[in-house]
Amino acid sequence: MKLRILLADDHEIVRRGLRALLEKHEGWEVCGEASDGREAVEKALQLNPDVVIVDIGMPNLNGLDTTRQLLQHDPHFKVIVLTITDSDQVIREALDAGARGFVLKSDAARDLVSAVEALQNKRMFFTPRVNDLVLAGFLEKGQTVSRNEAPKLPTLTAREREITQLLAEGNSSKEVASLLNLSTKTVETHRSNIMRKLSFHSIRDLVVYAIKNNLIQIELPPPPPKTPTGPGPAAA
């Protein structure tokens, strides 16, 4: 019987690349695709895949909360998290969320097949660069990935994290209510609770919090060139 894989990434071009890579492997099939975390949860419940591959930086519901929701529905889901960053905090959160695999997007062409094979054989997989990083963290004084040293932040509930992400992505309370099938009043209550718990007074604070805590991810522009620039543009 074929191993069935669900892919969740907001970039269709990445899903195409992942699909091409995975379907080269005999006995594996990509049974579905999702473009955000919410769709990934829905499709996983419908399709019951053997492995779910989720990108961390997805709109509406990020990959970490997707992993949490999936495992809340069914602890047997096997999730591999794909990420562009290998910071200690993200590794720790992925482990906390219950991911069984952690692969850097930049290394996916090399590591993803090994990760799926590991999960198929009831093992976990962490990309070698992450293993080195975790080991270095344990060996080097003052650099530990121990949970005890995580920054002390007020705990948001899963629903509050979900709403925080949606607000930080620029949705109004009304839009969040519509996305989550809640009343606007309920969302406003959650919003007040979030702001109170985090001692925030503006949506700007919330956006910064969401970025710092990997609820949303942004790509920074490249630094300016070190050398003087060449001639102007070609005629359009």
Add this chain to the structure above:
Amino acid sequence: MTIRILLVDDHPIVRQGLKTLLEGHSGWEVIGEASDGAEAVEKAKDLNPDVMVLDVTMPRMNGLEACRLLRQECPALEILFVTQHDSPQMMREALEAGARGYVVKSNAARDLLAAVDAVSHHRVFTALNGRNVAELR
């Protein structure tokens, strides 16, 4: 006539996705790949492609720097940026650097074929997320 394309992105999985999309178009051929701006410049000089599909944020040399160099080294080459940056400012910088096209990565599956077709015919193609889709002669 075959359009020869060089793909430049630091993520192999993105190159793979772009390649499957482009090679589904008859008459287009992906003749090479590069993972940063410096490699892109070298390969463009070696392979002489018609179109380069170029990312902005890459290690060693970013896409904007590579684009400026390529304008001098390979003036006939048409450059199309495919990037995460859904930003009018970045788009302006890319066009000022000498690119002929600009497509946002999240919409690449929708816009890439039209964009490559346009730039290969020396037309400008720009498309930000959900707005500003423009093809100019």
